[in-house]
Amino acid sequence: MKIQEIYYEKDIIELTKDGVTLGCATICINPGYIERCTPYVEGTDTGLCPVTISTESKTTQIEIAAGYDTVTEIDVVANFGLIRSVEYEKVTADLKACADAAHKYGLTGYEPRGAAPDVVQHMMDEAGEKCKIKGSGCIRTREHFLQLISMISFDVCVRR
Template structure:
């Protein structure tokens, strides 16, 4: 297993600068990470720096709250694709899930997925705000809507991923979807633990530390 190929090298802070995003992309090239993950305003810049490489560009949509309108998310997604995004990491409408407005949640996911054939959609369900039953339901809705990944966290909630989250999500989606663990993953041991539990991708801002730690 090549750990670098599981990592989405991430910079999503509100104060992220152009130079920091360029550095992120250069680090991803050096370590051959699977992708960088950036806010949508930096899609074009990431595309320029990563041109000609195998590193994918993952772009956040409706981030970090998920509470903007479905139309706003679609507009942001369309622009991200125009600017060069390969993958989208979209936050669900958590309030709608809590309201049991499951059709709204599912339709929003499917509408984003159907915008661009062949592009990867990861659905962030923000597990820190959900009980186990809601994690199951959110994972089921993402699966039914045709998303490619269900993802634990934005990294901006009250906590990031947990082993319990991954186990619940894996039991729910099985081999029908992939899982991205993100939020609070700052060392090699934690990243490997999540992969062994069933995560197919790791979202982290500590990719360099993880890769340079002694196994």
């Protein structure tokens, strides 16, 4: 479940409660929502998953988010400008910095939002067994969905 920045605080709280009721493994949120959402996921099987942006802000946000017991994974969004420019070494360096920061605290989670299967495969090859890749967001066709589902371990998406 992903909570966007456009919601009012009352909406954020209701959507968080809905995610818990539905048994979502995690609720993806802006890092600024951690304190607002924590009371509603504490003591449940649902965790929070802050979404990060640039390498510096990602690693800083990971450090901050790791201080909350309710944060169970980090949603690291790859730099698609670099991916589209086939700058895979820079993408790998960015993701490695984030993975290193997250793994210090036992946090995992990468979401290849709308990435082409060859890019997802590259991410999986680079990550190895260090993290799981979850496929969500920007899936617009059944073919793309089925291709991702055959590649990715979806047990990180929903836990019941």
